Amino acid sequence: AQTVTQSQPEMSVQEAETVTLSCTYDTSESNYYLFWYKQPPSRQMILVIRQEAYKQQNATENRFSVNFQKAAKSFSLKISDSQLGDTAMYFCAFMIFNDMRFGAGTRLTVKP
């Protein structure tokens, strides 16, 4: 069975600093997709970044980047220049075909 583990239930970071959120997953498949979603207090799920497993290059989106280690089944999210608006729950997700599995989430607080 596919599982996703986020080992950091809560994290905090000072505004303008960098923080890394961890995610590991377990699968026997070789072709899959990985995502990070943000859920602010409004409860809306917002896609932050995605990564195709067949691509070796790590995805980046402005201040957000990932460190994808396929052999280690690790998919961490780095947030640079943290902003107060980054305060949210962050979910790592893993998808094969239409079956998307989410981790339990990391609550990130950005402090002024």
Place this chain on the structure above:
Amino acid sequence: DAGITQSPRYKITETGRQVTLMCHQTWSHSYMFWYRQDLGHGLRLIYYSAAADITDKGEVPDGYVVSRSKTENFPLTLESATRSQTSVYFCASREAGGLLEQYFGPGTRLTVT
């Protein structure tokens, strides 16, 4: 309005009652999904649909029924609600192929007393 909407946004029901959560999208996306979100579990897939009249089970389908007679609607029915079904329910949709990004609705908070 364009996008994906869910109704109602909040619902309180009693154990044993039938309740239907509605989901509507205006993008004509092929795929639609239902998730539930509980503390400590993130989101878990209940059912999904690849097109009208095509549905399939997800990770936690027991106690739920879905249908999809029209592309834009994907209702989720709890035939006999239980307290363990108290949760926040999210509907999502995506187009076939492309970037595989799922677009989520605002969620429905369901409380079963």
